[in-house]
Amino acid sequence: MSRFAAELRLTAQRLDLPQPARSRVLLELAADMDDLFRHLRAGGMDDLTAHRDVLQDFDLSDEAIAELTQVHRGPARRLLDRLPVRRLELWERTLLVVMVAAALHTGGWLTRTVEVFRVAGPYAWPMLLLGAGLLALVSRKTYQLFIKQDHAIRRLRTGLAPVLGLAVAAIFLGFVLPWLDVFVQIRAATAAALPPVAAVMQWIIGATALLQLGLGLGLLGAMAWFGLAQKALRIEQHETDVLLNLPHSESEDLTCN
Amino acid sequence: MSRQDVTTQTLTRNCNEALILAALAGGPRHGYQLVLDIEARSQGYFVFKHGTLYPILHKLEKDGLIKGVWSEEGPRGKRKSYVLTGKGRTVAAKQRDAWRAFITHFQAAIAAEES
Numbered sequence: 001m002s003r004f005a006a007e008l009r010l011t012a013q014r015l016d017l018p019q020p021a022r023s024r025v026l027l028e029l030a031a032d033m034d035d036l037f038r039h040l041r042a043g044g045m046d047d048l049t050a051h052r053d054v055l056q057d058f059d060l061s062d063e064a065i066a067e068l069t070q071v072h073r074g075p076a077r078r079l080l081d082r083l084p085v086r087r088l089e090l091w092e093r094t095l096l097v098v099m100v101a102a103a104l105h106t107g108g109w110l111t112r113t114v115e116v117f118r119v120a121g122p123y124a125w126p127m128l129l130l131g132a133g134l135l136a137l138v139s140r141k142t143y144q145l146f147i148k149q150d151h152a153i154r155r156l157r158t159g160l161a162p163v164l165g166l167a168v169a170a171i172f173l174g175f176v177l178p179w180l181d182v183f184v185q186i187r188a189a190t191a192a193a194l195p196p197v198a199a200v201m202q203w204i205i206g207a208t209a210l211l212q213l214g215l216g217l218g219l220l221g222a223m224a225w226f227g228l229a230q231k232a233l234r235i236e237q238h239e240t241d242v243l244l245n246l247p248h249s250e251s252e253d254l255t256c257n
Numbered sequence: 258m259s260r261q262d263v264t265t266q267t268l269t270r271n272c273n274e275a276l277i278l279a280a281l282a283g284g285p286r287h288g289y290q291l292v293l294d295i296e297a298r299s300q301g302y303f304v305f306k307h308g309t310l311y312p313i314l315h316k317l318e319k320d321g322l323i324k325g326v327w328s329e330e331g332p333r334g335k336r337k338s339y340v341l342t343g344k345g346r347t348v349a350a351k352q353r354d355a356w357r358a359f360i361t362h363f364q365a366a367i368a369a370e371e372s
Contacts, residue, residue, distance in 0.1 A: 026310070028325075029307075029311070031287070031334065032287060032289040035290075036289040036292075036307070039289070039293070058307045058308055058310045061308055061309075064309055071315045071319055079306065
């Protein structure tokens with residue numbers, strides 16, 4: 001562990017950079033700080049003075065932090081940085097509402113035109129609502145991790161569990177809704193005096209469609225969750241790298257490169 | 258205005274970049290070595306704080322003038338050193354000429370003021 005680990009952690013809190021850039025900057029700083037410390041010690045300086053001098057020399061001003069941030073941020077993030085925070089939040093929320101509304105509208109159109117949705121009947125709607133929710137959650141997380149590049153550890157996994165939860169719920173509904181449909185179909189068949197075979201056939205068609213929708217939505221949700229969780233994991237690994245790979249500093253080792 | 262032009266508006270930035278590129282012309286250097294090298298070459302006239310060095314280094318790296326290389330240096334762990342790229346070498350040469358021209362004109366301007 002670097003003898004400057006505590007100070008580097010404070011610097012890390014000020015560096016609002018996406019990973020892996022943040023870890024790389026910190027590792028570079030840690031290595032150079034330790035090397036300068038060794039150099040000063042080799043020149044005859046005592047431990048305490050060398051430590052203090054290195055900290056003074058490596059003190060990153062707000063201006064330097066801002067410049068580093070500017071260099072490492074992607075074009076999308078630089079564009080977002082130009083917007084005032086309040087206006088950005090308003091834009092984010094509006095965009096999310098528009099996306100969900102568009103998803104529901106498209107869903108409505110699908111239920112009228114596409115065979116699998118049409119056959120599923122009114123039971124397709126809970127599935128579509130679930131799909132719109134899933135789309136909203138995945139979009140929000142994708143925006144946070146890839147466009148806004150907000151890689152703060154405490155917010156990293158927020159919203160990931162609900163994605164997986166909705167994916168599982170879609171599969172669950174795909175199995176449960178057909179059984180609800182059995183009851184409805186049998187009552188309808190009894191009222192219309194349909195032959196039992198025709199009622200069963202109708203149920204099988206509807207049940208298959210619902211199962212397809214549930215499994216399809218569940219699979220897409222699970223894939224999205226996996227991709228986002230992998231990204232979060234990589235970011236966490238970079239954070240861990242910084243904590244574990246900070247170079248060792250031994251005041252006794254006065255070798256200078 | 259290109260990177261190799263020296264103007265009064267961009268004087269500090271150009272000066273810092275020229276010093277770093279010139280120091281790297283001597284071979285790969287770590288960040289802390291660059292600071293010490295520039296200080297030694299200028300006989301203590303240009304004293305860089307490391308805090309100001311990294312934004313410049315990373316900008317030069319992003320612009321493709323220098324390249325950062327990570328290496329494992331035994332018990333000391335991972336170290337990043339910088340080397341000049343072909344593009345960086347060309348820009349460094351042009352910057353040298355631009356600085357010579359700037360200094361010549363600057364001296365002439367000062368002399369004119371004195372007389």
